[in-house]
Amino acid sequence: MIASMIMLTAGLSLNAHLPPLIPWQGKSEQLMQTKGPLTTYFELSEGADSPDYQQTMAFVERLVAANPTQFKAVDIGFSRSGRAIKMLIASEQSQFSASMLKNNNKPTLLIQAGIHAGEIDGKDAAFMMLRDIALGKRRDLLSKVNILFIPILNVDGHERRSRYNRINQRGPVEMGFRTNANNLNLNRDYTKLDTPEVSAVLKVIEQYAPQLYLDVHVTDGADYQYDITYGFTPEFASESPAIARVLESKIKPMIDGQLSEHGHIPGPLVFAMDKRDFKKGIAGWVAGPRFSNGWGDLAGVPTILVENHSLKPYKQRVLGTYVLYDGLISALSEHHRELEEAIAYEQSQVPKQLVVKRNYAEKPDFITFKGVAYKHFDSAISGQKEAKYLGKALDYEALPIFWQKDIALKVDVPEYFYIPPAYPHIIENLKIHGIEVQKIGGQLKNNAKLKQALVEQHDFAKQPFEGRFRVDASFRLVAVDDVDLAGWYKVPTQQARGELATHLLHPQAPDSFFSWGEFNTIFQRTEYVENYALEPFARSMLKENPAMALEFDRKIREDKTFASDPKARMEWLYAQTPYYDNAYLKYPILMSFKEQ
Template structure:
């Protein structure tokens, strides 16, 4: 039973939050109060979540209770040296990656705690696995294999406290959003700076799951939905066949099961104006730095769950259990159809890739289950604020502004060519699972190189890196490559992901994340006593260059600036650094 001290603390931490709509659901019957595998969450009455040590202990208790079907694999060590564990559940008792990848049963990858304050998935997954271990849910492993990561961000999980998320109802003590180095793992799916996301890439490549579910808790406005989830919609997806399969074969089954158990499933959307909800919703579209955007480019059906932070922890965890159960039903019933959609998607990759989207200026309209609100003057902030009233308010036509205006679209090359000295890029591609080939010695090719005409560095670091935004020009010509170069053919399963990683105009390219900052620095210079006589000879021997120079001199500021004139002459000499501001990865069209 919940002690009066715990109850007082829980109420105190909720006092500043909007009032609740009373909830009761059939899913409450999923909780157990007796038996050796009652979870810490259940023991607390649905308000607590175990710490790392207790979590690992319970994971091993599950495995001990069902050793023929459960096994545990450490998929990585965190920066602080903690194990990141994954439980593998298979009726056949074979836990190897090869066996799971070749299994005739579909495989579901469940990931919890990427933001470890948002830990609903851990406690829901433990309840589900407990029900398998004690024989209550024998049906599950008859139909699917499960991969369960209870805490991905293990270091952030142990930065625990009662005051980590001011707008979230529980658990009473929760972890922190970022890891021990203050990096957000759900911004790391392209650059792979964290051990956790590198491990996820490895798991996906080795075990080949058929569905990937990443469980979060959302911030923002109040509304009636307790479980919201989604993926990039078909009208903006680069792999629309996979999206349509999720719409057709997965979402209806999950929604029906949630509704039957007393939950209200909703769309994955955010708010355009947090001060005025009726101004509409933001239809966010994930890029590949996020789990669901990354999964999209891999043709991997991926669902991002965002439980509603203002709903009680118990309600959210039970809703997550039901969602996972619905996903299992959907996979088991439609495995062949999902697989066929993925296969067709891989075989019909586009010739162009949209790499950046903006919000539409004109909205679409949706029905939405909101919460009534009012404005008031706050004595503390001395301005107008929003107050949600805890009463349903349904919108028949609420505006929604989707990110569907194309800002940047690139042609997908036939291949990229990477010089061997960029070993960090090559290593990252290999971890991602992108296939690379060694170039034959002295291969002559017609290739395109990007030239950085302008660039702007971010004024402050983001996710530990100083990002750069370029304006590109391109030059095509003959290049002779030797066997130190590596080729990335885009006609492969991960061709779309490779394009986003390697094209310089893609916002989540390794280039824009700062993998190639050395091309912005010059390391060889010229002395004026050598440049002046050399330039005089150069201009006499090259009439075309002399004509360009005369044209430049018509610019008054250039004509009056000796340093600018010297810089131009040096830049147009063969002594100039030919790699300065040249994108080193070549493209073949």
């Protein structure tokens, strides 16, 4: 408390501990207004602060009141604390329904701000842009695109406001918290769907089918010259490479050009390999489907992740975000036909095999990079060498970049997944993901092509991650017979989101429902055996089955640990009896594969 009071009353700002800044001025400063109708909270604070939830919702209402023929606000869901998650729909001619937007010959852009509520640049930038549309200054924007705008996704985290939520971020003065009221990170929830916030977003995407999804964040990590960094799954790692090509060759150049023209420095979406020694290189990250951009790549939904540079002033970041919106809208308007063709193509393609896990390459590529000079010093606090950024530009001609190019795990894509009716929440989540699920009726029996995954080894996480105890396992596939599939659900992989369905339902995928712990009950046994009953039964069983008796004798001879462990011996014998739990360690979702 005393320390906080000292900081608040000091002449220096709360940013005194952060590295020195490279001075900045940009043409985008002309976008701000200081008075007049619909001046934003951000502008009234001279680019220093952001409004709270109530003020934000009030401004949404003011925008709609100022231009009801082009703006409409809707609730897309509610947080666990009961706060409404608002979305503003902006369309040129009162075309607010999903069907109208899909048929007005313009692409739809979904802008999402505040998934991490402390990273709120996207909200204030969009408010300025929408104000300019409402007042007629930027009437051209709605002639190019329809806009869906979620000002705050993490509404509960947004209200956990403090000056002390992000130690490595310059502004706003008060910012929200990273996680929601249940301490869950929304941008780790795109597969398991534990949060109403992310479920609401996926329902919007399914309903409105936007041509592009923009998720606005702020970085952690190292210092460099770029103020606006963004990216998408690169073509070499993409499951939607046709989309990646359009984003890289058509959309990105127009965004970069607009940012550069307005005094900003656009940069790649990368992270330092070693935050204390930037020269060791940067990480070319490829997102998995738990993240918005990784989910979008698998779902065939063009998705761009913005990561504004946390060490740049809030005003600079927000203005750069406005400029990014402007460039993206022009690019989307000009190239949406090519993007739509790429979407249609990718959603019609499902490979025979799917990469579900990648590792960083051992050997780097090299890129030019606009860094910031730093020096090392011996820290008496940490007891090791630390880095101190010096606020001076340092350009790297050949900085190593380690992309996640190495394929760690690839799985065969089934023709169908079969889900028992005992898992209705899995069915519901698949539907939220936009995945087609078919109910099986009648007395349909399976054939020998059905396979089941049996767990051979497994390991539970030692601590929870995102509220779940994740599980890692190895499997072998076996044929299953005589399963009555009546009342089950069938999920074909030959569908628009078949690749996503495979990542969710194949137990070996790192972001599958299995890996997130949805099927942990298969690791427990609830019927027991007593040796007074098992011992005579086993003796009789071995007498009647010579092959089993030989196998039992072999294990005793060759495995001394097994031979000296009465519990292990009886456990092995129990597993051979018809009394043994036939669901133990068996993944309940079945699979069928096309004959090769």
